[in-house]
Amino acid sequence: MPSNEEEIYQEHILDHYEDPYHRGRCEHCTHCHEDENPLCGDHVRMELHINDGGNLREVYFDGDGCCISQAxxxxxxxxxxxxxxEEVKQFSADDMLRLFGAKLTPNRQKCCLLPWRVLQAAIYSPVHRGRPAGAGDPSKKPS
Amino acid sequence: MTAPVRLRTLDPHAYRPDFPILSKRVHGDVPLAYLDNAASTQRPRQVIQAIVEAYEEHYANVHRGIHTLAEESTALFEGAREKVRSLIHAPTVEQVIFTHGATAAINLVARSWGDSNLHEGDGVLVTEMEHHANLVPWHQLAERTGAKIQFIPVTDDGLLDLDKLDALLTERPRLVAVTAVSNVLGTINPLAEIIPRAHAAGALVLVDGAQSVPHQVTDAAAMDADFLVFSGHKMMGPSGVGVLYGKRELLESMPPFLGGGSMIRRVWIDSFTPADLPYKFEAGTPPIVPAIGLGAAIDYLNDVGLEAVHEHERRLTQRAHELLSEIDGVRILGPRPDQKAGIVSFWMGRIHAHDIAQRLDRRGIAVRPGHHCAMPLHKRFDVSATARASFYLYNTFEEVERLGEAVAECKHFFQRRR
Structure with missing residues (x-):
């Protein structure tokens, strides 16, 4: 069997998967985006409360998918x-892979980078008239 | 009373030495169990050798040359066409068109036959279990022509709901595009029932044989399909070659799709006349060596015998169903084993298919997670992804046992944390 550093399903990753931080809705959501990984159907939505000073007062996610994307x-x-x-903008894809920690094959890096992509888009996606903007429900047929 | 036909039992261990890749070990020293054959199969030395020989001893462009290599290369390429004809029982060799794959073949029909025959309001009837390759070309055709897409639904058991077929056929669709075997459910569709009913309603029928031609006997003429498509790489041949079979009068009436070299009879500065079949649909340099490799794969398949292949896969599938059904929480998509080909797609509640496939990979077992290019079908069953094990003639019962053990371990791994 593979050595520990190669093991994707490390305890702290499984902990995030089983008991995620801030999974749910952001009450005073100002920015929101959602997207999916078209190859495997992982789906992630990010809701942010950004104040006038550019601070992320609250960040929540919701989604559906594999252990990697959700953790x-x-x-x-x-x-x-x-x-x-500003700190979100500075945070690169490589930073995201480092944050995740476990070594991922290219196909599974896509799972890991999905939430990073969604967060990067969310900071540019203000919510209008109390209705989340975002990409809409990807399971719905585009009109 | 005739004695029941005893099918020859296939011994996969007799064939495995022909497939060098099957003895590979992964993740250190874990033996590979390759169960991703619905995506693409592996190829035996005989096919690899045919490819090497073609390049080392016979290769040149086909058809136009006069020199020795051009003659040899052409003879091998056209020999492969005859092997395909014989495999699918096509009446004539001119009805076998080499394409770059099953997808390219369906797109050829949609562009050539579809664009010149379909008009606004005309119907194309598909099924809810089609691969995207047999859906999206028809969506694109509908966008170009204003044709409308309707579909035969799938029952909870994973069968086509043929009770709905008569009502759908009263709309008089121009074409029924249906897969012979579902690449997710494994369902073997009753083409012998569907095709005559479609014809009686005035529709043509395109059969997607990508998952059937490599695994069971195909008789294109007897089944009376108007078009039949399949791919080389799913039957031990190389990728980059596929086949379109069509009824002769249909193919002759259709305009060429791609224009270029080979597909012409004469060209003037401002016009052209097309070549005869099959070259009319083979613009540009064809996939010469992939077609030769496919011919070698057909030789291999004929030596093994397609009845024996089908029966072997049926038994593996039966065993996989038994083992997976014993694991609490595992659900298999699709019908009973006796109604399906060697494809077993399953899901395990909230354990995502990618995580199943990742755990199985660490035990050397190659399965495929995802929607398998059949998103509407997964939506129909309200699952985002499944894990799919799919078999071929070289898979063993030991590998199926390993699959069962690994899935049970995977469930235990994710469950112990709750």
Whole structure:
């Protein structure tokens, strides 16, 4: 069997998967985005409360998918809860893979980078008239 | 009274030494169990050798040359076409068109036959279990022509709901596009019932044989399909070659799809006349060596015998159903084993298919997670992804046992944390 550092399903990853940080809705959501990994159907939605000073007052996610995509979402939300928009912009894809920790094959890196992609888009996606903007429900047929 | 036909039992261990890749070990020293054959199969030395020989001894472009290599290459390429004809029992060799795959073949029909025959309001009847390759080309045709897409629904058991077929056929669709075997459910569709009913309603029938031609006997003429498509790489041949079979009068009436070299009889500066079949639909340099490799794969398949292949896969599927059904929480998509081919797709509640496939990979077992290019079908069953094990002639009962053990371990791994 593979050695520990190669093991994707490390305890802290499974902990995030089983008991995620801030999975749910953001009460005072100002920014929101959702997207999916078209190859495997992982789905992640991010809801943010960004104040006038550019601080992420609250960050929540919701979604459906594999252990990697959901645990990565939880880690990312935990990291940026209370941080700034500027810090999100500085956070690269490589940073995301490092945050996740376990070594991933290219196909599974896509699962890990999905929440990162969604967060990067969410900071540019203000919610209008109390109705979340976002990409809409990807399971619905586009009109 | 005739004695029941005893099918020859296939011994996969007799064939495995022909497939070098099957003895590979992964993740250190774990033996590979390759159960991803519905995506693509492996190829035996005989096919690999035919490819090497073609390049080392016979290769040149086909048809136009006069020199020795051009003659040899052409003879091998056209020999492969005859092997395909014989495999699918096509009446003539001109009805076998080499494409770049099953997808390319369906797109050829949609562009050539579809664009010149369909008009606004005309119907194309598909099924809810089609691969995207047999859906999206028809969506695109509908966008171009204003044709409308309707579908035969799938029952909870994973069968086509043929009770709905008569009502759908009263709309007089121009084409019924149906898969012979579902790449997710494994369902073997009753083409002998569907095709005559479609014809009686005035529709043509395109059969997607990607999952059937490699695994069971196909008789295109007897089944009376108007079009039949399949791919080389799912039957031990190389990727990059596929086949379109069509009824002769249909193919002759259809305009060429791609334009270029080979597909012409004469060209003037401002016009052209097309070549005869099959070259009319083979513009540009064809997949020469992939077709030769496919011919070698057909030789191999004929030596093993397609009846024996089908029976072997049926038994493996039966065993996989037994083992997976014993694991609490595992649900298998699709019908009973006696109604299906060697494809077993399953899901395990909230354990995502990617996590199943990842755990299985660490035990050397290659299965495929995802929607398998059949998103509407997964939506129908309200699952985002399944894990799919699919068999071929070289798979063993030991591998199926390993699959069962690994799935049970996977369930235990994710469950112990709750």
């Amino acid at each position: 990565a979402s939880s880690m990312l939300v935990e990291k940026f809860d209370g941080k700034t928009v």
